[in-house]
Amino acid sequence: MNKELKQHLILALDKQVRYDGRKDKLAYRDIKVKTGISVNAEGSAEVTLGKTRVYAGVKMAIEEPFPDKPDNGMLMVGAELLPLSNPNFESGPPGIWATEIARVVDRGIRESGLIDLPTLCLEPGKKVWAVLIDIVTINDEGNLLDAAALAVYAALQNTVFPKFDGETVEYGVKTDKKLPLNDKKPIAVTVYKVANHFFVDPNTDEEKAYDARLTVVTSDDNTICAMQKGGETPLTQKEVEDMVGIAMDKGKELRKLV
Amino acid sequence: MGKMIANDKDIVVPGENLAEGMDFLPGFGTYRDGDNIVALMVGQLRISGRALKIVPLSGKYVPKKDDLVIGNVTDITFNGWLMDVNSAYHAMLPMKDATSDFITRGADLTKYFKIGDWVATQITNVTSQKLADATMKGPGLKKLTGGRIIYVSPSKVPRIIGRQGSMVSLLKNTTGCRIVVGQNGVVWVDGDPQKEQLAKDAIRLIEQEAHTQGLTEKIQAFLGGSK
Amino acid sequence: MTYTKRLDGREMDQCREMEAKAGVIGRADGSAMFRTGKTIAYAAVYGPRNLFPRFLQNPEKGILRVNYNMMPFSSKGERVRPGGSRRSKEIAFVTKNALLPALDLSEFPNSVVDVFIELPQTDAGTRCAGINAAAIALADAGIPMKDFVASVSVGKVDGTVVLDLTYDEEAYDGPVADIPIAMLTRSGEVTLLQMDGEVNKEDMKKILQLGQKGINDIHKLQVKVLKEKYQSGE
Numbered sequence: 001m002n003k004e005l006k007q008h009l010i011l012a013l014d015k016q017v018r019y020d021g022r023k024d025k026l027a028y029r030d031i032k033v034k035t036g037i038s039v040n041a042e043g044s045a046e047v048t049l050g051k052t053r054v055y056a057g058v059k060m061a062i063e064e065p066f067p068d069k070p071d072n073g074m075l076m077v078g079a080e081l082l083p084l085s086n087p088n089f090e091s092g093p094p095g096i097w098a099t100e101i102a103r104v105v106d107r108g109i110r111e112s113g114l115i116d117l118p119t120l121c122l123e124p125g126k127k128v129w130a131v132l133i134d135i136v137t138i139n140d141e142g143n144l145l146d147a148a149a150l151a152v153y154a155a156l157q158n159t160v161f162p163k164f165d166g167e168t169v170e171y172g173v174k175t176d177k178k179l180p181l182n183d184k185k186p187i188a189v190t191v192y193k194v195a196n197h198f199f200v201d202p203n204t205d206e207e208k209a210y211d212a213r214l215t216v217v218t219s220d221d222n223t224i225c226a227m228q229k230g231g232e233t234p235l236t237q238k239e240v241e242d243m244v245g246i247a248m249d250k251g252k253e254l255r256k257l258v
Numbered sequence: 259m260g261k262m263i264a265n266d267k268d269i270v271v272p273g274e275n276l277a278e279g280m281d282f283l284p285g286f287g288t289y290r291d292g293d294n295i296v297a298l299m300v301g302q303l304r305i306s307g308r309a310l311k312i313v314p315l316s317g318k319y320v321p322k323k324d325d326l327v328i329g330n331v332t333d334i335t336f337n338g339w340l341m342d343v344n345s346a347y348h349a350m351l352p353m354k355d356a357t358s359d360f361i362t363r364g365a366d367l368t369k370y371f372k373i374g375d376w377v378a379t380q381i382t383n384v385t386s387q388k389l390a391d392a393t394m395k396g397p398g399l400k401k402l403t404g405g406r407i408i409y410v411s412p413s414k415v416p417r418i419i420g421r422q423g424s425m426v427s428l429l430k431n432t433t434g435c436r437i438v439v440g441q442n443g444v445v446w447v448d449g450d451p452q453k454e455q456l457a458k459d460a461i462r463l464i465e466q467e468a469h470t471q472g473l474t475e476k477i478q479a480f481l482g483g484s485k
Numbered sequence: 486m487t488y489t490k491r492l493d494g495r496e497m498d499q500c501r502e503m504e505a506k507a508g509v510i511g512r513a514d515g516s517a518m519f520r521t522g523k524t525i526a527y528a529a530v531y532g533p534r535n536l537f538p539r540f541l542q543n544p545e546k547g548i549l550r551v552n553y554n555m556m557p558f559s560s561k562g563e564r565v566r567p568g569g570s571r572r573s574k575e576i577a578f579v580t581k582n583a584l585l586p587a588l589d590l591s592e593f594p595n596s597v598v599d600v601f602i603e604l605p606q607t608d609a610g611t612r613c614a615g616i617n618a619a620a621i622a623l624a625d626a627g628i629p630m631k632d633f634v635a636s637v638s639v640g641k642v643d644g645t646v647v648l649d650l651t652y653d654e655e656a657y658d659g660p661v662a663d664i665p666i667a668m669l670t671r672s673g674e675v676t677l678l679q680m681d682g683e684v685n686k687e688d689m690k691k692i693l694q695l696g697q698k699g700i701n702d703i704h705k706l707q708v709k710v711l712k713e714k715y716q717s718g719e
Contacts (some may be wrong), residue, residue, distance in 0.1 A: 002374035004404045012406075012451035019406065021455055038606040039523055041558035051511045055605060057558025080567055083552065084529040084601035086512050091552055093568065132564045134557035136603070138527065139510045171562050205406075269715045271708050272630035273587075273671045289631065291671070298589065298629045300711060315715050317627025318514060318533055320592065346533040346547075346596035387544055387594050413627065469715075 001208040009209050010195045018199075019206070020050065025199040026246060033150065033257050035158040042174065043159025046138075047151040049201060053085075053138040056151035058159045058179075062169055063130040065121065073120020074130035077106040079137075079148060086140040100228070101135065105149045107226035108186045108217035109133075114156070116180035129161070131179065142203045145215060146254075149188030154258050156181060184219035187254045188226075189247040191216070193235065198243060200250055214240065216247035220255065224248075260293070266305040267469075269315075270297040276310055287312025301413075302469045315469065319345040319412040319442040321381050321390035328402065328440035329392065331375045334367050341379065344409070344442045347388040351379060355393035376402040376446065378438045402438065405448030408458055410465055412443035417468040418461055425464065425474065432481040433457045456481065488643035492653050493522075500637065500649040500699050505617070505706050507625045507714040515626025517710070519618035522651060523608035528618035530626040533596035547593030551581040551600045553615055559607045561652055576612045577602075583616050583636060583667040583677035589629040598628060609652040609663075610638045616667050616677065621707050625714070635707060636667035636677060637699035639692045641684050646691050648699045666696040670704045673697065 001009075009019065016023050029050030038044040043058035063074055079102035083089045094102070109115065120129035133155065135148045156179055163173040192199050192210040202210065212231035219225050224244065229235065235243070260279010264270055276288060277295040284295045288310050297303070301312035321327070321343060329341030329349055338352040353361050357370055371377060378399050379392040393399070410418060418439050419426050430437050435449030435457050445461060447454045463480055467473055491497065501522030510516035513529035520526075533547050541548065553576045555565045580602065590598065600622065602615035616636035624630060640650040643659035655663055662682025668675055675693075684692065 002376070005376075005406065008404045008406055008448075012454070015451045017451035017455055019455075019458075021459070038525075038556070038558055040561050040606055040608075044558060053510075055556065057556065057605075059558050059564035061563060078557065078567060080557075082554070082601065082603055083531075083599070084510065084513070084516075084527060084603050087531050087534070091569075132557070134564070134567070136556050136605075138603075139512055141511055169563075269712050271633070271711045272624050273633040273669075274708070287629075291631075296631070296671070298631060299627055300624050300715060301627075302715075314627055316515065316625060320533075346535055346593060348535075388596075 001205070006209045009205060010197065013194070013197045013199070018203070020203045025197060026250065028201040028250070028254070031254070031257055033154050035154055040172070042162055043155045043157070043179070045151045045154035045158055047147045047154065049143055049147045050203070051139060051141040052143055052147055054144060054147040054151045055136050055138060056148065056155040057134050058155050059132045060159070060162055060169070061130045061132060062122070062127055062164065064126060065128040070125035071121045072117040073115070073128045075106070075110060075115060075117065075133070076130065077102045077109070077133045077135070077152065079105070079135040081137050081140070081144070085137040089140070100230070101145050101148050104145060104188065104215055104217070104226060104228045105135065105152050108149060108188055109152070109156070112182070112184045112186040112217070112219045112225040114181055114184060114186055116182065119180050142207045143190065143201045146188050146190050146201065149217065150254060150258065153186065157258060184221065185255050185258065186217050186219045186225050187251040188215055188217045189250040189254065190214065191243040191246045193239065193243070198246060200246065214243045214247070216244050218248050218251040222248060262305070264303050266303060268303045269300070270303050270312065271300050272297055276303060281308055283309040285309050285311030287314060313469070314413045316411060317413055319343065321345060321347055321349060321384050321388060322441070323381055323384055325381045325441040326398065327379060327381060327442040328438060328444035328446055329377050329379050331371050331373050331377065334373065339367070339371050341377065341392065343390070344444050347390055349379065349381060349390040349392040351392045351394065355382065355391070355395055357394065371401065376407065378402055378440065378446070398438070402446045405436070405446050406454060408445040408447060408461060410443050410445055410461060412441065414465045414468045415439060415441055415443060417473060418445070418464050420474070425477065428474070428477060428481070429457050429460055487659065488645040488647070488657070491647060493651060497645060497647045498695055498698055500702055501651070503703065503706055505621060505710045507621050507710045513622070515622045515624070515628070517618045517621035517625060519614050519621065521610060521614055521649060523606060524610050524614045525604065525606045526611065526614035526618040527603045527605065528615065528622040529601045530598060530622045530628070532598040532626070533590070533593035534599070536595060536597040542595040544594050545591070547590035547596045547598055549581055549585050549588060549590065549598050549600065551577045551584065551602065551619070553577040553580055553602045553612070555604045555607060555611065559604050561607070576615070579677055579679065580612060580616055580619065584619055584623065584634055586674070586676050587620070587630045587632040587634045587669055588623065589631050592629065598623070609650050609655050610665070612636070613638050613665050613667070617703055617707065621711060624711055632669040632671045633704060633707065634667055634676060635670055635700040635703040636665065637696055637703060638663055638665040639696045639699070640664065641682065641688060641692070646688060646695055648695050664692055666693070666700070668697065668700050670700065
């Protein structure tokens with residue numbers, strides 16, 4: 001987006017007009033959460049933010065634990081920006097944006113202690129449950145990260161263990177045992193800054209124009225469990241505080257949806 | 259005597275039989291397969307006498323001579339500017355057609371257009387390989403400064419412009435915005451943010467209702483009702 | 486012949502319950518969803534668009550590229566590792582050949598039409614579902630097509646020829662042959678034909694007839710959803 005177009009977008013924000021018709025800089029688009037969208041996954045969910053659409057799916061597997069955490073279950077988060085979802089996405093190994101999404105979502109889950117990993121240990125050093133989470137994008141019209149984090153959380157809530165006889169996992173036969181989750185409900189909110197405006201849930205135009213962004217994952221007890229600053233422009237300390245405040249408020253709102 | 263299979267204004271899909279008989283003439287978007295006239299693309303069927311054609315309702319822009327398009331400067335070469343025209347094909351704006359100024363060898367071309375600039379330009383020539391040339395010499399051709407860009411389906415552009423420009427005039431007059439509609443499905447709107455939004459919503463409505471009757475009245479009502 | 490009643494109660498010549506929709510992905514130039522039973526395919530079409538590197542370009546006409554991918558959580562078994570496999574590469578290749586004869590890309594020299602097929606949930610017949618979604622998506626993108634394409638798998642389960650196999654039927658305890666077929670819907674010509682298993686020449690005639698029947702049913706649905714989208718506007 002060239003300088004004049006960006007300036008024009010800022011002038012519109014000055015008048016509380018966003019290019020998709022929203023009149024509030026701190027309002028999300030219409031959010032829908034749907035679970036159980038893929039029957040073969042042990043857990044799955046779809047999140048739509050306006051026209052942005054993201055899937056998250058969970059597969060469970062028995063694996064050997066990491067040597068440094070022999071009595072903990074394993075957690076893996078992957079993200080794929082499917083070329084089906086955006087003309088600019090290409091096939092191939094995950095780029096930096098996909099990696100960033102996966103890493104930030106991973107930290108939010110891990111640091112909030114959402115999944116009780118020790119209870120996923122079956123035989124220390126030998127056999128643990130691995131929770132394999134995958135994020136895929138169906139349609140990218142902005143704000144993939146917040147959508148992905150919400151979808152992952154909803155998919156984890158939806159996850160049940162497959163049947164396991166001690167030797168092999170019988171995929172396709174689901175038990176009614178749910179994944180052990182705490183009640184912290186970590187929610188990611190990314191606050192964007194352009195000129196002197198803060199806003200959330202960018203559309204594609206706004207995503208091309210922003211100066212800086214801060215993703216803040218907050219949990220139900222008002223603690224922050226992960227953060228990531230993005231964009232090439234620095235933020236003042238005051239701005240960081242303000243953005244965290246916005247993320248906490250919006251987090252409360254989003255938490256009601258899952 | 260042949261017989262019609264589909265009706266005028268029907269939505270038809272590729273491979274669909276439209277008419278049977280050698281006395282029918284296949285026009286745009288159709289082809290002859292033996293005795294049949296067959297649809298080549300999704301669109302609305304238009305029958306005039308024995309001639310059939312399809313008005314497409316989707317599809318990317320392919321440059322055509324004399325089209326006014328909105329381009330985005332992507333590169334500057336020795337002798338001009340390369341523009342993305344929302345198509346599989348770039349358009350080349352040669353120095354001699356960009357300005358009436360005399361440009362000396364080695365001059366800084368960014369003085370005229372720089373990378374990222376949006377311009378209303380006209381296609382002057384297209385080769386069989388779809389290499390397109392453009393010019394800035396003509397009424398309404400200019401650099402577009404500020405404003406915002408809206409993408410529409412190129413197949414809906416004729417409806418957004420309207421007969422003799424009646425629809426776009428209606429949009430301009432009601433919203434007070436400056437509006438340029440490129441044949442390539444790029445629309446430039448510049449005005450008060452709220453009014454731009456109104457113009458954009460009206461354009462989306464035109465796209466949606468493009469093939470329905472009484473479109474002008476619908477848009478008039480929409481713009482009037484939401485003043 | 487011992488397979489006399491299908492595992493899910495269908496008639497031998499009956500497709501699973503099907504659903505489709507055109508225009509499901511806003512960013513794409515054309516898109517569609519196709520579901521048969523528990524197998525779901527999404528297809529997005531981008532293009533005709535610029536093709537790089539240049540040596541891939543064909544100055545005579547546009548080229549078609551197809552990408553086929555199962556989502557990591559889509560399979561009945563373990564997680565599918567992202568990044569493609571020999572299987573997905575081969576399926577993409579035969580899918581391209583299944584679709585290409587229907588297209589007329591002569592107006593788009595040096596450009597590419599990209600088709601991306603993604604499966605969020607699978608229960609056999611994924612390449613066929615992918616082709617069915619892709620054909621709708623290509624038409625939705627406004628690509629000129631002289632013909633339409635539809636695809637279905639025909640199988641021989643323990644001696645009986647059946648239409649549109651499920652995973653459980655493919656895994657049936659007894660000899661099973663799986664024959665995915667795609668046809669041009671106007672001409673009836675075959676554009677995809679593969680087989681796992683064993684059949685004889687007499688079976689083959691029956692298999693093609695049954696395939697034709699399934700393809701007719703699927704084509705009706707493809708046409709219906711395309712018309713629905715454009716009749717209602719967007």
